Amino acid sequence: MTSLADPWPAPRPTRPVEGVVSLPGSKSLTNRALILAALADGPSVVRRPLRSRDTMLMAAGLAAMGVGVADEDDDWRITPGALTRDADVDCGLAGTVMRFVPPVAGLSTGTIAFDGDPHMRRRPVGEVLTALAGLGVDIHDDGRGSLPFVVRGTGSVRGGTVVIDASASSQFISALLLAGARYDSGVDIRHDGKPVPSLPHIEMTIAMLRARGVDVDDTDVHRWAVAPGPIAALDEAIEPDLSNAAPFLALAATTGGIVTIRDWPTTTTQPGDDLRHVLTQMGCEVSLDDTGLTVRGNGGLQGVDLDLHDIGELTPAIAALCALADSPSHLRGVGHIRGHETDRLAALATELGNLGADVTEHPDGLSIRPAPLHGGVFCTYADHRMAHAGVIIGSAVDGVLVENIATTAKTFPDFPGAWLDLVGPDPVGTA
Template identity: 75%
Template sequence: MTSQPDPWPAPRARGAVDAEVTLPGSKSLTNRALVLAALADGPSVVRRALRSRDTTLMAAALAALGTHVDSSGTDWTVVPGPLAGDATVDCGLAGTVMRFVPPVAALSTGSTRFDGDPHMRRRPVGEILDALRALGVQVEDDSRGALPFVVRGSGSVRGGPVQIDASASSQFVSALLLAGARYDLGVDVRHRGGPVPSLPHVEMTVAMLRDRGVAVDDDQADRWVVAPGPVRARDETIEPDLSNAAPFLALAAVSGGTVLVRDWPTRTTQAGDALRDVLALMGCRVERAPEGLRVSGPERLQGVDLDLHDVGELTPAVAALCALAATPSRLHGVAHIRGHETDRLAALAAELGGLGADVTELPDGLAIRPAVLHGGVFHTYADHRMAHAGVILGAAVDGVLVEDVATTGKTFPGFADVWSGLL
């Protein structure tokens, strides 16, 4: 990560910003592509892979299990190897590593120990570990349902039906689906519980499996059946990370300017595509152009009443915009983001309130009313999306200092330099 002064003075937009931005690749797509390439029947190339802490941790985790990953260039080559021998996996702060890699490690003939940054020991993973046990895998976690834990592979996994509660994270579903085709009986995942959040991420997983010849039946609600069989090697070109577009498009919204995000896909399963609708509801002009997506900000931002259940990762950026809006807002349906990199609802209520926002923390969201904001330190809790909220506020309010802006390196290395360059 790029070292930055701490706290970092967030640049202020002194007029309407007119800018073009090229985003790095999607973390969600990159890490899914790496996992599937490690399980494939031959070599694959992941083109325009995101190079960030989360993706390099994923590459290192798969390499520890026996996969060869050449990440020296823009396009990463992945050659599957025998999943053999004991290994140690550093999850860092990457939920995808902590949740997607254990079902792969279960196919190894060795024992794999998982651990990560201190905060990761508080993030939920017990549903995955219990599901693996139900599928015949030996897992040791001292009944914590959290890091650290050990997966003891036997070279194969029986697979078959398994019931989970994925109401805390859609990654619980994706994790089992990604490896399921390599299990003897495939996998039949049945969700029992509240609504599964961030369903577009499950749809992304299913689409990528089908692209590799894997049969997936998702006709029934809350049930996904992956047939056993090979995972076909496939070269994948990674789309720009649309969730990382949030602060840049927000810059157009708060400055009354225009920002073009280049190469916006015409069709995508990324949750960040919902920004088009959210910003339009807040009064922005949103239009597709041959070069990408162009957003122009209004004279006054309008508040919104939004259920962000399926796109919870956008909540910090949207909450920052709502704090700058001329009318009240209510964001709801996102109780699950309390289990993300930090309790994002509590963190947003505290940090927005610390800058003068009139905000009430709800069980599943935030109520935000118009108020005059002022400068101060905006803490990020080692959470890249919180840093995005901080820089959005700093673009509209004098004297905002973003603590640990370098945490944006989780999905966007060099973010602070790019942001400063626009302002």
């Protein structure tokens, strides 16, 4: 990737954007596949994985504990290991590493120390640590319920029934489900609290477990049980990351253009698939065929009233589109995204407001009314989804400068290059 100005002048297209985009693989699927391959009964190949900071940290953490991780062209060959090493696991800004790896570390015979970027020490993980302690894992966090912490493995985990409050993150449940089949008594998770956000991600976890022969019972609301047993080795091709499609499809909406995302799956557990329905409600024409998903903008955007509880990761991109709409919008059900890479609701209200948007912040969402926007610096708070929001605004407003555009590498290596390729020649605002 070439050197980037910081803040980055977000390019504004001078004509309707038309193009085809190939997305990198899904982070959510890649990191789940890596965990399951590490615990499987034989070697597996993860085909066309995302290779970004989050997934490289996951692979490095597993390798540090004794899992074999080998490059095979664009794929990863994963060979389960004995998990006998002491290790330091760098979580970076990856919630999946911080939450998915400790349940695996409990099965090791090593001392595994976890830490990450400074902001990660404020992201919630205490429910996972408390649950693991209740299942028989030796956890040392000095009572903080946050990074840094240490897992001292004994080679096995008792498992059993545990009650948790997963209202802050569906990853709390996925973390226990992914490793639960390897626990002596499996794991029976009961949720007690406000509704669990991002349920499609739990459904993704369950589908991947069942594909590997694991017995999962999810017949009761707020209860998920995994029976003890082997996790079958499985070679798996990773779907494109549909949430990363949001800013590219938004270009069709903001410029009245036509954008196609190649290889969009006809069926998927990824929450990003809901972009089809959101963009339709906002006035775009959306079609799905063998080529991929195509969005055609009509030169204007309608406001929406949406409950984004299950698709919270799309909130920054949708909020940016709402700020460009010609009627009011209300986005709700996403109080849990205050605990993501940053407090996304507060950050969106601040940064959109700084560019002239009329935004009211609510405990669980945002109200956005039409207002004239202007240029200025759009801060990202080291959050890749905030950067997506910034470039979407910049595609329709002159003079938007996106701070730390490089944070998009978390899930999309060289996002700026892909963005400029789609925007086309001679946009306004490029350096």
